[in-house]
Amino acid sequence: MDSWGFSIAKTRTIDIDSVDFKVLARLTDKVPSAKRCIMCGACAATCSAANFVDFSFRKTHLLFHRGQFSNISEELDKCMLCGKCKLVCLRGVNTRAIIYNLRIILNDMNYKRIAL
Amino acid sequence: MKKKNVIVIGGGPAGIEIAQILSNYSCNVTLFEKEPQVGGQIKRIDKLFPDFIVQDEMMQKLISNLEKTDIQIHTDTEIKDIEQIDNIWHLKTNKEEAFTADAVVLATGFKTFDPKYKEELGYGIYPGVITTLEFEDMLKAGKIQTSAGEEPRRIAFLNCVGSRDEKVGNHYCSRVCCINAVKQSIETKELLPNAEVFCFYMDLRMSGQFYEELYRKSQEKHGVNYIRGRISEASSTFDHRIQIKSEDTLAGLPLKMTVDLLVLMIGVEASEGTTNLSAKAGILGEYGFAKSLSLHLKDNLTKKEGLFLAGACKRPSTLREVIADARAAAFEVVNYLKMEING
Amino acid sequence: MPDYFLQLSKDVRFTEGLKACMNCGICTAICPAAEFYKYDPRRICDAVQSKDNERIEQLLKSDTIWYCGQCMSCKTRCPRGNAPALIISVLRKISQETGLFAESEKGRQQLAIKRTIAENIVKTGYCVHLDHVNPKLHPEQGPVWEWYFNNAQDVTDRLGANYNKDGPGALRKISKENLDEIERIFEVTGATLLHKKIERFSKLKAEELKLSFDETGTNNEYFFHVYLKNSDNHNI
């Protein structure tokens, strides 16, 4: 690669064809209200952790729905499980339960978490 | 007193409803319909949003009301010309017949956008790309299948085809597509529980009664996926499926997938009859629709005395709005001609 | 802080390129840059139409505006008739005029483009000419190119060119009279001034980064730095 001075760029596109939707089903079986989420962002707006670190629960949740698992564990470690997001959700989504279950699901799938 | 003559142009839900009401008053009502039968474009729909009432049954009620009257119905007849001379309206048909009336109701309705103008979406080029009406035909037949006769594994609905699009000259929202996509996605999941359904939207305009609830039900009960983003192009893959590309604007990432059917939620445009007669009568509004005198208080009146508007000839409207509007227009006609109800 | 939005608005390409964006993402969907860089033309439009001066300044300082490949695919599709690629051109212009381009890795590359393409135009009348495509700087051109480059006179003669000679034909020498007119146009229309700015801000950045900087040429630390450096954080 050194002699070329560059390497071939990798795609960032979400390819739905390569997504395993069974993983999403695991979440929605445990937390059916996750299906109702309309990604409005009220959760991210009220998030206590987001005051201090760059974290959006909305985006993390969305990426999980789209099968993009690679950075979710690290993102979820920013959550303090305070539950404010659950209080404000206009669709009654159990956001706190989603976070809790995502950690279990991703751990089972061997997506590594950075130790706190 | 001599009976007044009223002409209703257009035999869709608006025309049928207003003609039927007016026939109860002291006037002769004549209804013109360019197709062989009355009923209008709604006939192609299987079930109506948001309550899944069977369209056919609902329309049969309207039509049977009409059949009880002494209205003269001219089917296969298109009004080509309209002109007002000394308070009398003179109309000419495609059969070169002439009619006169004291009042005319324009109920000429809409047409759907021709998606061939959006070549990048591949309609008319790839058989896997179909319109919401063609999809409705499948729902009516109770069987959703690809052009190869196979059961689709994945279906995408794309909103705003021909609406909110400067490139085709339509800046406006067509109002009915968002909820119709929700309806059709639910019906899809009822027929094909294992199919994956994706709905692409820019804004989901769930403004009518029970719309938001239906949207929620589609997610909760049926697992319909919603992606905020407008599909930029559709192309055929090697195995004749359809590759679509959009941005997932809520993730801020480009997104692509392959589907078996891409259903285009084609928008609403003024019908040719609406544009042609509005122009001839001098009441042409924006985008070829007919222009009412005032949106809020005189929405069934025009700047021409004795010329009234009913239904979707003014703007994209839902069926519920069209029928209510026809009833309101009837009231205006009765008022104008100072008619009394038949004894 | 200068009023960046005002500066942008003075360029006709900006008024052509941005009417009102409704954030549909149709541009990003097919953008070659969005697929391979952390780039999203929709968000550029959103940031710029917010008229938020701080957000615009952030853009002018960032790698983001330098990711676009100017293919113009966005213009074809936009349902509002916008052209994000044109907005990018104007943002890049302002970034260079204000010196903010030197604050980002991708922006700093402008020096290398100025020292190659811009100088090629004034010195030779070509943006790119056979003699400019040195196989050493272009390994991806492959061995046939190297063969062609080394046998340029004989091969181009066979292909009907007029390589570096007077008169008409491919690869001809552009006459001094023509080059003088190009140079005067560059002076009158602001290109020369832009080039001076690129040089001046690059020199300051080179000092800050403690890299050697020659006033001309392509054989100095700073040139190689901007030409070769890829921090590989442009994707995620």
Added chain:
Amino acid sequence: MMEKKYWKDYQREIADDDYFYHRSCIRQTFFPGSEALFLKILKNELGKNVTDDPNLHTCTGIGYHSDVVPFDTTMTIVARLLSQMNKSELKNFVPSCVTTFGLLSEVLDTWKHFPEELEKTRKFLKEATGREFKIPENVAHPSDIIYKNRKVLKGKMKYQLVNKETGNPLKVVEHIGCHYAKIFPENTTGGAEFPQVLAGMIEAWEGKVIDYPERRHCCGFGFRQYLIMANRGYSVANTKKKFESMQPYEPDFVVANCPGCAMFMDRWQYTIAEMEGITYDKNKRGIPVLTHEEMTGLLLGYNPWDLGLQVHQVQVEPLLDKIGVVYNPDDKYVGKSGIKLSEPQRPKNI
């Protein structure tokens, strides 16, 4: 109300004769034989009048799109080119380069919608050079002119886009070049989505056009994304995406409208093969990429080594054999001097 049109039926106006030719930096550099051939076709095959003026120069397109040439400068440089055309009293500008074609469209559109920009340009040009200029009557790309005359040329052709062995049409990938159609679809033949300019030639000459998913995707040049070595990963990745998409269709060759696209789609196949060992044809020799002039010239029976096919990295002989083109392998690496030059090194993987 805006008039709606089906793009596939859209035909633009292409001038019939009296062309003023403007050469392309990239085409001259990488495909000088293509430019020479185009002029030969116009003069010898079609009997047209064309001027090849030595007093022209770059349109600055690459500099403009890599942001080292301001728009005012580009407009004034374009004005100078037009002023030079006015001297020869011609009105039909024919730019060899697709980016020049796009840039000229952009400049003319700007002048039309912003008359103050036109006045400013006139002032600049006058001040810098004392020149004045007139707007051209017609701007057409060489491929437009070939497209317009495709039926006449077919009558003169020695070969067709047909596999000599099987009698089947050759499968051709056409690549239009973003700046040909995407900026101003109304300046093209058939619009931006299914442009007819190359497809029309291929079909008229008995070939089959491949419609593959990434047909409209950019080759990846990206101006600064190639000019700077550190950025080339973007450029090659886009070409890779196209080739991955076209591979299952087994194209016999690619024909490109734009000189840059032709060069990149040729060179990046080499780079991908050498970096990752990947090629996109069954025989691992790569898919030949031709300029539109080269395709026309081959079918007309010109010697492939006079057209410049030896300066392609992806070797073209398999294609020549399919079409049945008669060629002398020993003549390939011979220059004008008649001496056989030493052959280029062979790559490892392609």
